[in-house]
Amino acid sequence: MNDFTKIAIDFAYKEQKRTSMPLVQHIELSSVVGIKLAKELGANVQIVEAGTYLMDCMIGEALKKGKLSEHIIMSADKTDELLSRTDLSESNKENIKHCVLEHHGVGKFHSLESEICCNADCYRFISIKGFSYAMRFLRDMPFSDLVNLLENKSKEKWKALTLDICKKELKTQYNLITSFLEELKK
Numbered sequence: 176m177n178d179f180t181k182i183a184i185d186f187a188y189k190e191q192k193r194t195s196m197p198l199v200q201h202i203e204l205s206s207v208v209g210i211k212l213a214k215e216l217g218a219n220v221q222i223v224e225a226g227t228y229l230m231d232c233m234i235g236e237a238l239k240k241g242k243l244s245e246h247i248i249m250s251a252d253k254t255d256e257l258l259s260r261t262d263l264s265e266s267n268k269e270n271i272k273h274c275v276l277e278h279h280g281v282g283k284f285h286s287l288e289s290e291i292c293c294n295a296d297c298y299r300f301i302s303i304k305g306f307s308y309a310m311r312f313l314r315d316m317p318f319s320d321l322v323n324l325l326e327n328k329s330k331e332k333w334k335a336l337t338l339d340i341c342k343k344e345l346k347t348q349y350n351l352i353t354s355f356l357e358e359l360k361k
């Protein structure tokens with residue numbers, strides 16, 4: 176499993192370097208949050224770690240092709256390809272793939288690991304840290320587009336949040352972000 180975690184990290188950073196997406200700071204934030212949650216909730220840490228690195232691994236390529244909505248399936252297909260080179264058990268492979276497929280939320284999660292990846296992804300836009308990274312590193316966008324993007328993403332991610340531990344940690348931060356964006360739109 177350690178070998179696959181390394182493969183996942185190497186691929187995620189290689190794609191990031193090539194396409195500039197997702198933000199390095201967002202990759203690291205989700206990974207740190209995911210590992211912490213996995214330890215606290217008794218999930219498989221290495222599966223969560225691999226999932227957080229791979230869940231948006233093809234988003235840069237998808238954006239280049241004007242197919243943002245396909246980034247999940249593209250990232251899942253790439254995950255499949257990377258997994259095919261390993262001798263992980265089929266259940267571990269399925270679990271990692273579902274971490275990617277379900278990272279924007281789903282009616283019923285395949286596993287605790289996939290639910291953790293989804294919640295860890297939310298920190299990119301509804302924690303003060305993740306939100307600040309987005310403001311800082313996406314500053315070249317037209318300002319009103321950036322405000323709209325942040326508003327849409329923060330609403331989407333608050334809805335996607337499912338773990339009580341995360342809702343508790345992020346509620347105040349999300350409310351602050353919402354008020355901040357309201358003021359910007361005046």
Ligand SMILES: [Fe+2]
Pocket residue numbers: 230231246278279
């Ligand atoms: Fe995504």
